[in-house]
Amino acid sequence: MTVALFNGRIETMEPGRSAEVLVLDGERIAAVGDQALLEAHPEAARVDLGGRYCIPGLIDAHHHLSVAALHPRWADLSAATTPDDVFAALRDQAAREPQAAWIRAFNWRPSEGARVMRQDLDDLQLGRPIILGHWTLHQCLVDSLGLAVLGIENHTSAPEGGVILRDDAGVATGRLIETAWSAAHAASIGDYTRAGWADRIGDRGRALLAEGITAVHDAAASPGAIAAYGELAARASLPISVLALPHPTAMLINPDALSVEGLRPGDGDAWFRLGPVKFFADSGSQPALRGHRDGKPIAMGTLNPGVVEGVGAVSALGWPVAIHANGSLGVELALEAVRAADLASAPRFEHCVVMAAGQAQASASVGARAVVQPSFVDMFAGAAAGGFVFDDLDFAPFRSLSEAGVLLAASSDAPCAEAHPLRDARFGVTRRGQNGHELDVEQSLDYETWLRAATIGAATVGGQEDERGSFAVGKRADLVILSGELDAESPPGVAETWVAGERVYGG
Secondary structure, rough: OOEEEEEEEEOOOOOOOEEEEEEEEEEEEEEEEHHHHHOOOOEEEEOOOOOOOOOEEEEEEEEEHHOOOOOOHHOOOOOOOOHHHHHHHHHHHHHHOOOOEEEEEEEEHHOOOOOOOOHHHHHHHHOOOOOEEOOOOOEEEEOOOHHHOOOOOOOOOOOOOOOEEEEOOOEEEEEEEEHHHHHHHHHHHHHHOOOOHHHHHHHHHHHHHHHOEEEEEEEEEEEEEHHHHHHHHHHHOOOEEEEEEEEOOOOOOOOHHHHOOOOOOOEEEOOOOOOEEEOOEEEOOOOOOOEEOOOOEEEEEEEEHHHHHHHHHHHHHHOOEEEEOOOOOHHHHHHHHHOOOOOOOOOOOOOOEEOOOOOHHHHOOOOOOEEEOOOOHHHHHHHHHHHOOOEEEOOOOOOOOOOOOOOOOOOOOOOOHHHHHHHHHHHHHHHOOOOEEEEHHHOOHHHHHHHHOOOOOHHOOOOOOOOOOOOOOOOOEEEEEEEEEOOOOOOEEEEEEEEEEEEEEOO
């Protein structure tokens, strides 16, 4: 079917290219140009934009889609503000999933009143190991039975890059941080992925259409997730496009050459394709950094092992790489890894939340691209309001990266944060959190820049700039019709979402 969209403000995301008419032919864009295209395509069905903005489909360049798809099967603790709320949710979960080996919850936020201890979980006597996944996906709390299943005793050494938290008497508290939680995550997720995972991924993908999201990069796709995506692709059931970044099931454990055995870089098509191999340079719940606060030295976070070796190994096999680098020490380790490797394509640095002077320029010098989250400004504005700022480190240095020549891609990091790209871009513009506190305002970028980062920027970091991300002949016919203006203080909404030339939301 041929469709012509006209009478709107068509943002092509192509440098210096404006358009009055956009013509779609099936899944692809057939023409981009002026009003003459309407006469040239009399067969096309007309879509009057009524003066509204029309932009390429939004691409969430860092979204844990396969994990988020499982959340409806776990106890949701996002609204839990007391220990009793947690206990009630766990009892409900035990009843709802009686066959699962583990009782699993997500979105645990102990700092917001839902603080519970290992003994509290033991006292529930639910008969199965319990795991509370922290909202960051970088730590958890397990009960005594869970520790036993994992083989963790009081004398068990923590893995490199992780922490087994202990009390003053040396007794494991059940809190497992960073790589220490990896085995717990892998062990507890199994029963939830054996049946219906692909369908749940499809459900989650359809929900994203209301946000104008037409493609995501799954930023740590396990072998099971890759199989589920392949199943959906084989039966033509993917509602959005997926670029999967291969990573072991034990999240945060860095891959090696064996991790990608049987896979080939770039395998797939426009609906589902394998992307860069994912690595973790540093921690997530606490960025690994070193700096000064009020003139005093401060350091925090942990570095993950195997980054330099792993990046070198998979690069030698022709794989591109994406490296989680949250803090300044994580960025430094990522730089070390890519300098030591023979890379076939530009590396991705994921997050870049806290950076030291000169690191933006250093990132540009190795050709790195930054996948960033504007909504993290809101997250860290809370810390800044509490006086937790550094003398010599920058939070979310978007402008510094851009001015250094580092291409930016916008993303959400869902489900660690919500995926609302049009709304969350405002944090990258105003640099103001919902608490009213402003954070490093000089790092602001305008709203139109964030739209580019969520379209052609995200496509480029995925190696798909010839396929999507802008309105050009031959590219995917993915688009969003907006309601409202490009205003950071009052962001536009989504009126319609089109995928592969078909209206799939709104209208």
